[in-house]
Amino acid sequence: MKKSICLCCANYLPNLGGIERYVFNVAKRLTSEGHSVTVLTSNVFRLPEHESADGVEIYRIPCFSAMKGRYPLPKRGRAFRRLRNELLAKRFDLTVINARFYPHSVFCAKLAKRQGSECVTIDHGSAHMTVGNRFFDALGARWEHFLTWRLKKYCKRYFGVSRAACDWLGHFGIDAEGTLYNAVDPDEIISAAEAPVCDYRSELGIPEDAVVFSYAGRLVEEKGALQLAQAFRKADIPGSFLLYAGDGQLRSALEAEANADNRIRILGRLDFPHVAALLNAADIFCLPTVYPEGLPTSLLEAAAVRDFIISTTYGGGRELVPDGTYGILLDGNDPDELAAAMKTAASDPEYRRSATEKCFHLLCERFTWEQTAGKIAALRKGDCE
Numbered sequence: 313m314k315k316s317i318c319l320c321c322a323n324y325l326p327n328l329g330g331i332e333r334y335v336f337n338v339a340k341r342l343t344s345e346g347h348s349v350t351v352l353t354s355n356v357f358r359l360p361e362h363e364s365a366d367g368v369e370i371y372r373i374p375c376f377s378a379m380k381g382r383y384p385l386p387k388r389g390r391a392f393r394r395l396r397n398e399l400l401a402k403r404f405d406l407t408v409i410n411a412r413f414y415p416h417s418v419f420c421a422k423l424a425k426r427q428g429s430e431c432v433t434i435d436h437g438s439a440h441m442t443v444g445n446r447f448f449d450a451l452g453a454r455w456e457h458f459l460t461w462r463l464k465k466y467c468k469r470y471f472g473v474s475r476a477a478c479d480w481l482g483h484f485g486i487d488a489e490g491t492l493y494n495a496v497d498p499d500e501i502i503s504a505a506e507a508p509v510c511d512y513r514s515e516l517g518i519p520e521d522a523v524v525f526s527y528a529g530r531l532v533e534e535k536g537a538l539q540l541a542q543a544f545r546k547a548d549i550p551g552s553f554l555l556y557a558g559d560g561q562l563r564s565a566l567e568a569e570a571n572a573d574n575r576i577r578i579l580g581r582l583d584f585p586h587v588a589a590l591l592n593a594a595d596i597f598c599l600p601t602v603y604p605e606g607l608p609t610s611l612l613e614a615a616a617v618r619d620f621i622i623s624t625t626y627g628g629g630r631e632l633v634p635d636g637t638y639g640i641l642l643d644g645n646d647p648d649e650l651a652a653a654m655k656t657a658a659s660d661p662e663y664r665r666s667a668t669e670k671c672f673h674l675l676c677e678r679f680t681w682e683q684t685a686g687k688i689a690a691l692r693k694g695d696c697e
Contacts, residue, residue, distance in 0.1 A: 315405040315689060316348040318429070322384050322414035324353035324370070330609055331410050331436050334473065334494055338408075341685035343367045352399065352423075354384035354416055361395060371395060373419075386419055400426060406691060409433040412463055412484075413441070413456045421466035432469040432691060434492050438476040438627045439604030444533065460484045473606035474628025480604075494607040494628070495684045498676055501616040504588035512555065512593035516577055523552045523658045526594035526619070528587050528610045529601075531560035536600030536624070536645035538562050541569040541576055543600075543650030549658045557582040557590050587613065595664065596620045596657050600645035607631065607679075615675045618668040622653050632679070638671045 321335045339349045343366070355361065355372035362371050374391050375384035386392065400423065407424035409417045412433060424431035440453045464486070471492045472478035478488035518524060525544060531537045537556070544554045552575065556566060559581040570576040582590065591597065597614035600623065607628030614621055615632060621639035623629045633639040640653045657664060 314346050314348070316350070316402070317342060317689070318350045318352055318399075318402075318404040318407045318420075318424075319410070320352045320407060320417065320420035321410040322354055322416035323356055323381070324351055324372075326357060327381070330494070330605065333609060334436070335410055337495070337497070337681050338685050338688060339368045340366065341681045342689060345685070345689065347689060350402065350404065352420060354386070356381040356384050361391065362398075371399060373416075375416075383414070385415055396423065399423060403427055404429040406688075407431045408688060409463075409467060411436050412460045413437075415459065418459060418462050418466070421463055425466045430469075430691065431467045432471060433463065433467050435470060435472045435477045435481055435488070436494075436606040437604050438474070438480045438606055441604060442534065457484065460486075474631050476628040476631070477606040492687055493631075493679050493684050494609060494612065495679045495681045496609065496612040496616055496675070497681055498616045498672075501588055501591075501613055504585055505592035505617045508589035508592050509585045510589050512579075512590055516553075516555070518553050518593070519551065521551070523549060523596065524594045525552065525554045525596045525598055525654065526557070526590055526614075527554070527598050528557040528582070528590065528613075529599060529608070531556065531558045531562040531566060532603075533562065534601065534603040536602060536650075538565055538569070539645040539647050539650060540598050540600050541566055542647040543654060544576065545569070545573055546647055546651040547654045547658075549655060552658060553577065555579060555590060555594065557587055588617070591617045591619055594619050596622060596654070598650075598654070599623045600642065600650055601629075602626050602645055612675060612679050615668070615671045615679075618672050620657050620664040620668055621671060622650070622657060632671065632674065634674075637667060638674065639667050 319335050319339055321331050324332050325336055339351055342349050350369040352371050354375040356377050359372055373395050374387040376387050378385050407429045409420050421431055442449045470481050470486050470488050471490055472488050473494040481488045527540055529535050554576045556578045566578055570578050591614055597619040599610055605627040611632055621633055624642050629641055633641050642649050
């Protein structure tokens with residue numbers, strides 16, 4: 313049965329984040345299966361209020377762009393009311409809210425209740441967000457609890473992008489119904505990696521027999537970007553290189569590390585084809601995150617091209633790397649422990665080969681958009697996974 317489905321997210325493309333990519337890929341998959349899909353987001357980038365792109369309708373409500381657009385707040389007024397009334401007239405079969413901690417999510421849940429639309433919320437985190445300041449972290453936690461309390465008045469069904477996200481919902485007194493996993497399209501990533509837009513080893517003068525470590529993500533403290541560079545230098549593995557894709561507040565500090573060790577290269581922010589080329593050039597993917605995420609897309613992409621994974625138990629990493637035969641997960645990002653893990657992985661090619669095969673097969677069994685979008689489309693009133 314084909315459905316009219318509204319996917320709600322406070323921010324959306326062209327902003328590039330995990331939630332935005334999740335919604336984009338679910339929308340693309342659902343549309344390809346014949347469902348009518350609408351994305352309801354915030355007009356952070358002052359784009360058209362309503363347009364269609366690749367068969368998906370996009371509505372953008374007026375907003376205040378708090379935190380440089382990272383935390384949009386609905387801006388009520390004539391345009392807001394006009395769009396709300398237009399949306400009320402559409403009558404969606406299913407409304408899917410992504411993330412609890414935005415006022416936008418509460419607005420979407422209220423809209424769904426007025427429409428009589430079945431409403432579910434997918435959680436994308438595994439702990440309270442932090443900004444590195446005790447006062448503001450405590451204030452943020454209270455705000456998240458308040459928004460969740462309001463959301464629970466209108467939306468009764470909750471899922472997580474990983475089991476870790478489901479467990480975190482329990483902190484708010486919510487029993488998650490199940491997982492709607494973050495995912496990738498393995499064939500798309502493999503195709504991009506096997507026909508790369510560039511050859512990073514050749515361009516950067518890296519020998520074919522060198523062991524290449526890679527990192528892709530924001531260059532911020534909580535992702536462990538600087539600790540990784542420190543660990544790489546501590547490990548001092550002969551003939552090895554460390555390549556970074558990304559940008560952020562730690563870029564200057566990492567460039568200083570690169571100036572001190574020319575085996576460290578900072579490539580800047582890369583689009584998907586270049587990230588795939590980077591992963592293709594690498595042997596080992598490192599994400600020493602302590603960020604409260606649900607399940608990092610970068611880990612899934614690395615598994616798709618059979619890069620060995622070194623990461624942490626934060627978020628949903630344990631679901632892709634359930635034990636040491638799939639990769640290496642650490643309890644944190646201490647540089648000494650990271651260095652030891654990097655040495656272990658670099659010194660044992662057979663271990664890496666066996667682990668990457670197991671990780672790839674688990675990825676294909678559990679973490680694809682076909683499976684996730686299929687579960688979302690199959691949701692019916694009263695269903696429980």
